[in-house]
Amino acid sequence: MLSRVWLALALIIAVLPLLAADGPAEHPAPRGYVCLKAEKSPVIDGKLDDDAWKAAPWSEDFGDIEGEKKPKPRYRTRMKMLWDDKGLYIAAEMEEPHLWATFTQHDAVIFQDPDFEVFLDPDGDNHLYGELELNAKNTTWDLLLSKPYKDGGKALNGWEIIGLKTAVALDGTLNDSTDTDKGWSVEIFWPWDGLKEMSNAATPPKDGDQWRINFSRVEWDTTIENGKYVKVKGKPEHNWVWSPQGVIDMHRPERWGYVQFSTKTSGKVAYTPDPAQGVKDVLHELYYAQRDYQKKNNRFAKTVAELGWKPPKIGTPEIEVTRNGFEATLKAWTIRDDSRITNK
Template sequence: MCRTLARAAAAAAIAALALVPGSPAADVPPGDMLAAWPHPKGYVCYRAPGPITIDGDLKSAEWDAAPWSDAFVDIEGDKRPKPQFRTRMKMLWDDEALYIAAELEEPHVWATIKEHDAVIFQDPDFEIFLDPDGDNHTYGELELNALNTTWDLLLTKPYKNGGRALNGWEIIGLKTAVKVQGTLNDPRDTDTGWTIEVRWPWKGLRELATFTGAPRDGDQWRINFSRVEWDIQVNGGQYTKVKNRPEHNWVWAPQGVIDMHRPERWGYLQFSTAKPGTATFKPDPDWPVRDALHRAYYAQHAHHKKNGAFATAADLGLKDIADRLDVRATRTGCEISWLEREAKQPKVRYSITDDARLWKH
């Protein structure tokens, strides 16, 4: 009888919750956000065999040791055609930093923005998103164009959850370089593309995670990459964007929606001390749980949008996982936890809040 009353009280508390100002009222999920999502792509990042010079030139023995990633795809995945031009990346690491290289095929390389921390994606650009602890909150973003103009920013949490971009954040010790295979901003010829090198020091990641040094062998972080491309035409000997056409978004790990700020769908970066080419990416054994909680998170927001209140686990419409979910009211919203019910006493394994923060207990 006491358990029944407790469940009823909890259900009443959850149903009575109204979305507080600043919470993600607009976070209404597309249908595929409620379906199981396959394990994202993974990349094995080997230790650099020697010092790396950041000059934009990828023709070195050090970079030869790093495997290229798969070619980028549309941000929505198979819903959209494959990108017109190839984009791929590779990574290495050492005791001081993470190194990222990228190759962007482009017959007409152009860029106009020269001011640091401007909105770089108004030009064609390359973007890096990094969340070392994989909690969806406090992650870094770096954008750069073919002029090597950069924009580094820290996100307190995703925009859909009311997050803010802190433009004043600077990546300590960051080094970037770009090399154009052709001529920049000259429509009279056909270019091959442009290449990028980035040195992101571990000390430049202190605000994003609790670690104090280089990662360990086997550690996995969440990461993704995006390329913004614009349709252009030539007017008066200069490149101009075709009016009223949105940008193309080509990414390493597809998001399913046009929004890079869904860290739960980013790929995995796995650090390795093995000989380059000998290690295998190991899928995250917790992926099914992480994905299930994100499904519940999106279902909760869909329910709130429709009914003006949060749902209990039974009312989320996720019959395949409902018995593993524990939904509780919090001071500002709700929290959903995944229960290990095989034990004598159900044990909480992971939890997610209504502003998408995820953590392991």
């Protein structure tokens, strides 16, 4: 019964961003990370002392989910990645003076604790993507999204990542309010076998392949009552992410960053920004404009002129209104009314 209550709460929280404006307030360029190939698989124990990790560069420090206009996170968070013929390896390091966690049941709503989260959409079409959350007790929640919540997507909570391995290491004491901790680290092994059912992308990836990915850390403001950490009532969670979303909603896959796979095992490899990013951004801007138009007129606009949206210099999308929605096309890319974007 308790798990059902928590699941209901999770779905309510997931829908909250819909009450705000549809489109992100800003469009920061998605971040990119070059993922080197591991010469030897790291041991998944939560400790980042394996020789394999020494070759992997750290990411930029995480920032606020809404972007640089918001205050910087008060604690540092960063990640790194590796891959081999078996799967994708993810490591994260988080500063934290007050380590606490409560959930021990798999597939509980982990973000009600401080947590680390991974969002992955290998083929980058905004649909059928995976989410993984874990807390400082190494309790996990893995779920598959048919499409974003804003588009009527459903969370498949019974989905399990095949062969998943996770571990955490604490630099401090858990749930002890009498001391000051330093932080915690995370290691994740996500096998290729656990990705095949959610994507048409090649697994293992080829040299230069790029996937959409993002990472989030949830942090809560707390006080100490009777020796225990208690959330401050009325204060929402902090969302600190690798690639800014521009809006408080991680379920906007078009704003996630990119992981670029390299077959090199060491050295610096240049990241190549997605050459289609500008076209994708234009189509998503049109998508959000159509959502606003539909709310006001109970139908979608048939042309850009009718929509009243001024397309940028990159080109004017062509719109085709269907019985139940619309499709907009620009330079061989098409976006639908449910935000699925594909290359024809």
